[in-house]
Amino acid sequence: MDMIGPGTGQSDPGTWLLDRIDAREQALTCQIEQTQAEIDTLTARLSELSEAIEHLRISRKTLIFLAEEDLAPVKPTVPPATVPDHPAYQQILAVFGEAGGSLRARDLAMAMDLPLTQNDIQNVRAKLKRLASRGILIETEPGLFTQPRP
Structure with a gap:
């Protein structure tokens, strides 16, 4: 088992550090992609919930408007019959x-x-x-x- 790292006898310690940085960068990139996917899912869900609550608000306004309207049937007003002038x-x-x-x-x-x-x-x-x-x-x-x- 050959350990590579500072003090293990490797001749180039800079390569070892760059490899570690690359591995960390890949791990963080993977976490970013997973987090972004979660954000997209939550954003879609938030949009669905916002639309549902807007529909409820519109329904409430409509029901209040209808309740406040005069419930008596409105008869169409017929203009009085006019006799020709002749x-x-x-x-x-x-x-x-x-x-x-x-x-x-x-x-x-x-x-x-x-x-x-x-x-x-x-x-x-x-x-x-x-x-x-x-x-x-x-x-x-x-x-x-x-x-x-x-």
């Missing part, structure tokens, strides 16, 4: 007010003292359809119109 529409609604029931375009044209030509009846029907599209009248069946009940 006097014929006012006259149509006046006839419906007096009739108190359902009317067809032909009946309405008679009540308004209009000529019973196909063109005049079609014009009345178009006005009735427009009033129905605005919710002012209801078409209960094809061609039969009435006022909605409150």
